[in-house]
Amino acid sequence: MAGPTMTSQASSSSADAFGGHTTGYQHPTEPSHPQEDENDTDGDDSTVIADDASDSADSGFDSGSLLGDETDTLASSIVNYRMENGRQYHAYRDGAYWGPNDEHAKEILDFAHHMYLLTLDRKLHLAPINNPQRILDVGTGTGIWAIDMADQYPGAMVIGTDLSPIQPEWVPPNCIFEIDDVSLDWTFPPQHFDFVHIRELFGCIPDWDFFFAQAYDHVAPGGWIEIVEHSVHPMCDDGSMPPDHFYNEWGKTVIELGEKFGKSFTIWSDAKEKMERAGFVDVKEVRYKWPMNGGSWWQGKERDVGRWNQLRLHEGIEGFMIRLLTQIGGWSVARTQLFLAQMRKELRNYKVHAYLPGTVVYGRKPV
Numbered sequence: 105m106a107g108p109t110m111t112s113q114a115s116s117s118s119a120d121a122f123g124g125h126t127t128g129y130q131h132p133t134e135p136s137h138p139q140e141d142e143n144d145t146d147g148d149d150s151t152v153i154a155d156d157a158s159d160s161a162d163s164g165f166d167s168g169s170l171l172g173d174e175t176d177t178l179a180s181s182i183v184n185y186r187m188e189n190g191r192q193y194h195a196y197r198d199g200a201y202w203g204p205n206d207e208h209a210k211e212i213l214d215f216a217h218h219m220y221l222l223t224l225d226r227k228l229h230l231a232p233i234n235n236p237q238r239i240l241d242v243g244t245g246t247g248i249w250a251i252d253m254a255d256q257y258p259g260a261m262v263i264g265t266d267l268s269p270i271q272p273e274w275v276p277p278n279c280i281f282e283i284d285d286v287s288l289d290w291t292f293p294p295q296h297f298d299f300v301h302i303r304e305l306f307g308c309i310p311d312w313d314f315f316f317a318q319a320y321d322h323v324a325p326g327g328w329i330e331i332v333e334h335s336v337h338p339m340c341d342d343g344s345m346p347p348d349h350f351y352n353e354w355g356k357t358v359i360e361l362g363e364k365f366g367k368s369f370t371i372w373s374d375a376k377e378k379m380e381r382a383g384f385v386d387v388k389e390v391r392y393k394w395p396m397n398g399g400s401w402w403q404g405k406e407r408d409v410g411r412w413n414q415l416r417l418h419e420g421i422e423g424f425m426i427r428l429l430t431q432i433g434g435w436s437v438a439r440t441q442l443f444l445a446q447m448r449k450e451l452r453n454y455k456v457h458a459y460l461p462g463t464v465v466y467g468r469k470p471v
């Protein structure tokens with residue numbers, strides 16, 4: 105695969121601080137996407153695509169839509185979103201990612217950003233980067249981390265990449281976003297970035313060894329990489345979660361669905377070894393816990409994080425799971441909704457002191 109063609113396409117119309125690789129894009133004022141059929145609730149045949157994305161699969165930008173050297177309007181293959189079971193999904197690389205990209209999903213992503221700030225004591229990263237010039241945020245989501253980083257490091261250029269154009273229009277001048285599939289060959293120049301950041305790409309990457317090899321090639325000597333991930337299988341240290349507890353069924357189900365989908369959910373525990381295998385050195389792993397709720401058993405920061413996690417999961421699990429369960433697992437919508445309802449019930453069970461373990465892993469490319 106030659107690599108993500110959207111950015112290469114863009115480079116022909118603009119030279120920039122990144123060696124002509126990329127350009128900013130302009131959000132369409134009214135992204136057109138198919139309307140959901142309200143009567144269609146059986147989940148089997150609920151998918152609508154307004155446009156055949158494959159027609160323009162090689163171009164991220166509509167031909168003839170150039171507004172100038174630096175901006176292009178987004179091609180229909182990117183903004184003709186797919187509707188499934190009442191949720192909106194990305195169109196570029198249709199089906200590659202399990203999560204919706206609608207307003208609700210964006211809000212849930214931003215909750216998680218807040219939780220990471222609480223977890224890391226307001227820090228945006230743990231890697232000891234010094235005066236970075238070029239920063240890459242892979243799978244940037246709403247771009248909230250990239251925007252904060254651009255503010256924190258005004259001397260750096262921050263690029264956020266994603267399958268979905270869900271980032272805001274008004275961002276710091278040193279922050280740009282691209283539509284790109286990070287599981288393909290990276291088209292950035294080699295040895296380019298002082299810092300590559302990855303957060304919550306669990307269930308998104310088919311081959312993490314290939315991914316870290318790509319990252320290694322594109323990090324500058326002496327530069328850093330950091331990956332922040334959490335488990336999907338709740339754990340418990342005090343025996344309050346019995347072996348037959350629903351959380352175990354939940355965790356097992358998500359991990360199996362990831363395997364069936366071909367994109368693992370266990371990178372939180374595998375990242376250190378994979379990063380070292382790719383050649384990174386001084387690799388450190390820092391562990392954290394995200395309690396399933398903010399029950400009074402938890403104290404201090406963990407209780408605070410638990411409150412947010414409870415809210416995020418309670419409101420967000422449909423988005424996390426409905427595509428995986430119905431499309432990959434083949435479950436009916438009714439069975440899926442029962443499973444989600446059970447999860448919401450357990451999230452309000454304060455007798456079980458369970459948490460999602462997570463890791464921040466960072467390492468350096470030797471000089």
Ligand SMILES: C[S@@+](CC[C@H](N)C(=O)[O-])C[C@H]1O[C@@H](n2cnc3c(N)ncnc32)[C@H](O)[C@@H]1O
Nearest residue numbers: 201243244245266267284285286287303304308
């Ligand atoms: C769980 S979200 C995390 C977003 C962001 N990193 C954060 O922490 O707020 C995962 C993001 O990765 C993006 N994504 C998934 N697969 C991708 C791929 N192959 N290439 C680029 N982005 C991808 C999704 O569109 C989504 O925005």
